Amino acid sequence: MIxxxxxxxxxxxxxxxxxxxxxxVAPNPGDLMDSLARxxxxxxxxxxxxxxxxxxxxxxxxxLPILRAVAKKRPVGLVQFDSHTxxxxxxxxxxxxxxxxxxxxxxxxxxxxxARYVLVGIRGTAYGREDWDFAAANxxxxxxxxxxxRRGVEDVMAEVRGIVGEGPTxxxxxxxxxxxxxxxxxxxxxxxxxxxxxxxEVVRALRGVNLVGxxxxxxxxxxxxxxGTAWLGISILFEILCLMAERVGGR
Amino acid sequence: xxxxxxxxxxxxxxxxxxxxxxxxxxxxHVGLDDPRLAEVQIGLIGAPWTGARPTAPARAxxxxxxxxxxx
Numbered sequence: 001m002i003x004x005x006x007x008x009x010x011x012x013x014x015x016x017x018x019x020x021x022x023x024x025v026a027p028n029p030g031d032l033m034d035s036l037a038r039x040x041x042x043x044x045x046x047x048x049x050x051x052x053x054x055x056x057x058x059x060x061x062x063x064l065p066i067l068r069a070v071a072k073k074r075p076v077g078l079v080q081f082d083s084h085t086x087x088x089x090x091x092x093x094x095x096x097x098x099x100x101x102x103x104x105x106x107x108x109x110x111x112x113x114x115a116r117y118v119l120v121g122i123r124g125t126a127y128g129r130e131d132w133d134f135a136a137a138n139x140x141x142x143x144x145x146x147x148x149x150r151r152g153v154e155d156v157m158a159e160v161r162g163i164v165g166e167g168p169t170x171x172x173x174x175x176x177x178x179x180x181x182x183x184x185x186x187x188x189x190x191x192x193x194x195x196x197x198x199x200x201e202v203v204r205a206l207r208g209v210n211l212v213g214x215x216x217x218x219x220x221x222x223x224x225x226x227x228g229t230a231w232l233g234i235s236i237l238f239e240i241l242c243l244m245a246e247r248v249g250g251r
Numbered sequence: 252x253x254x255x256x257x258x259x260x261x262x263x264x265x266x267x268x269x270x271x272x273x274x275x276x277x278x279x280h281v282g283l284d285d286p287r288l289a290e291v292q293i294g295l296i297g298a299p300w301t302g303a304r305p306t307a308p309a310r311a312x313x314x315x316x317x318x319x320x321x322x
Binding site for chain 1 (some may be wrong): 301
């Protein structure tokens with residue numbers, strides 16, 4: 001039930017920017033590496049056309065080929081709302097490309113400026129400390145959910161805006177950032193997360209950030225037959241769209 | 252130049268929300284081969300790819316979740 005005007009910020013995105021549904025990017029379900037190549041090629045065309053991409057995933061590996069396209073000419077800053085770092089190295093001894101590794105690869109490939117990279121909402125049981133150690137070694141800022149709850153949205157997001165600054169920045173939003181009470185329809189839920197209001201407020205707090213693209217990933221409708229998670233997902237996408245439209249429209 | 256109204260979503264005042272072809276935000280569909288792509292400033296894209304999840308079987312998402320649910 002998305003309407004044309006944001007009832008909280010009164011931004012009217014479709015008055016500020018020409019928006020369209022570009023359709024689906026086609027993966028190759030039988031070939032992971034070819035899927036990465038196909039997605040990158042699709043987004044290369046989108047970027048070449050001067051279009052800012054706003055994507056509904058898909059799992060979190062989708063962000064990697066998108067970043068390869070939007071960060072082709074220079075590294076970008078990254079804001080990541082998530083309950084997991086997705087900075088792991090290898091799964092099952094050989095899997096370097098899966099939904100727990102995309103930003104490890106993106107940092108290694110020079111797509112992200114680690115000094116302008118911040119993760120918010122991290123929590124849950126862990127495989128170990130390897131991902132956190134990687135973040136620390138590269139100067140990447142992790143704001144775990146306990147700190148988020150203690151400090152509140154306003155204070156945390158002021159820090160986030162300071163980290164990414166004025167430069168080109170990508171926003172990636174994993175729906176499992178939100179507490180599973182509000183977003184059970186995802187593959188790896190973690191308790192103790194933000195509520196649905198905070199889920200929207202963190203996006204609104206990014207007003208003015210120089211977004212070059214964004215995605216919302218890991219919504220999995222079969223895990224939530226009520227449809228509530230998808231409804232929250234599209235509501236978050238609308239908030240992100242408002243930010244991007246303000247950038248395009250020059251506010 | 253395409254009429255600016257083309258890039259507006261279909262209002263629920265003009266077409267009931269349970270009707271019409273589902274798209275993100277009820278926006279027009281402009282494929283990558285459509286000449287109007289050059290005029291688009293923000294493009295919504297479905298990425299229905301869950302082939303990289305070690306923790307759960309692949310499941311279709313993308314617009315299947317976001318475009319066709321409450322609109």
